Amino acid sequence: MVSLTAIGAGLAVIGAGIGIGNIGSKAMEAIARQPEAVGDIRSNMILMAALIEGAALIAILLAFFV
């Protein structure tokens, strides 16, 4: 059982990693294209990353406690 929950938590982390990685890469591209909008892009990037992290955290919680 322990190994199964660990695999579940790991899968959740992979998903979140891909998602946040995509956000980061697109944000970098956007900043390169429009350096003057860096403030807006940065705060939106953090917001989106936090939302994805939320989904991953729920998955990890379910993996460990259910």
Added chain:
Amino acid sequence: MRRIFLSFWCILSLAVFATAQDQHGHDNHDGHNHAEHADHSGQDHADHSGHAHANACGYTHEDVFNPGAVAFHHISDQNIYSIGPVAIPLPCIMYVKDQGLEMFSSGVFEADSHGSGIYAYNRWVIYEGSVRRILDKQFPMGKVAIGEHNLFPVEETMDNGKKRDVIHLCYEGEAWRCDSKSYADGGFLGGGMSSYYDFSITKNVMTMLIVFILVAWVFIRVARAYKKREGLAPTGTQNLLETLFVFIQDEVAKPFLGAKWERYTPFLMSLFFFILALNLFGQIPFFGGSNVTGNLSFTLVIAVLAFVVTTFSGNKHYWEHIFWMPGLPAWVKVIITPVEIMGMFIKPLTLMLRLFGNITAGHMVIVIFVGLIFIFGQNGANPGAAYGTAIGSTLLTMFMMAIELLVAFLQAFVFTILTASYIGAAIEDHHHAEEAH
């Protein structure tokens, strides 16, 4: 000249920091590592990777370093406040069902650096920093010497199939079962209701009080400075706080809350600065290692606050969008409504978990990096490897602590920005809502 001084100061503080970290490693040698601690003879390391201690009740204590257990012990809330090797007693306020309040100082237990006491007091004992209650009425009242290593965990299976450790006291050849405090987690995290509630001023409560006083003091001073130095450029603390304050105001409050930003600014600022101060306070090495923002109860309370503020400031459009989303066919609305209602609760839930997860993970990683010394040193069997790893683990810990400084800011910011966006969605006026479709 100034630059030279500055760089010199930087290097010096880094060096002091490194020594401090190293000391932390040694500290663990002395106090926190089970293997070292239990090994009183301290000589024949060579053929033992771990000692076994048997007490009078037949419980054998395997002295193998368990990084997970040590990490969990370090992040948990405690009834003693330890600054370096000094354990400062804290007041214990216990409410026992049908018996009323009991108050005493946790100093009566005379706990060692592990947080395990060598005395029992009025059927209370302290094990790994938390006070527990001996259930049996036969046990003598008053201060009773119980000796070292006589408190031990026994694994039990709970009704819901989860396993948990129940602490037993070995006293005069008999095992006495000890109850741990009530947790309102419904047995989810291995807690559940027990025979007493712990309302003590614990380490976390103490930290919150200290941080509250610090933050209030700094802000009152800065507010005075604004009155006194009206029209002048800010200096010192005032300068630092103004930067942060204006950053939150311009990056968080104004863009997300629209015209009503001023109404919610006090709430957002309180959230940001309290979380930030607690995050940073928990980072100070040897100073209790408080883990307030990495405690689910604390994050639960602030998430509930965010939920209450959001729900009570929700306007007509907010509720309309939750219960009967306009502009959608009826059958879609039937699906959307439950999802929206769930979303109402999932938003604060993720707020709670995100802060808890990030800060706890940071604290645990640092403890485990220090624990690498004992893993590679094979519990003292291989001192050479331990010294070698100590260098690497000091560097790793310093690196982690630098990252944790960033995380402390980032998580306080993320919590504030997300709360602002939830409130902003609840108070949005109609025109914005129209644009959104």
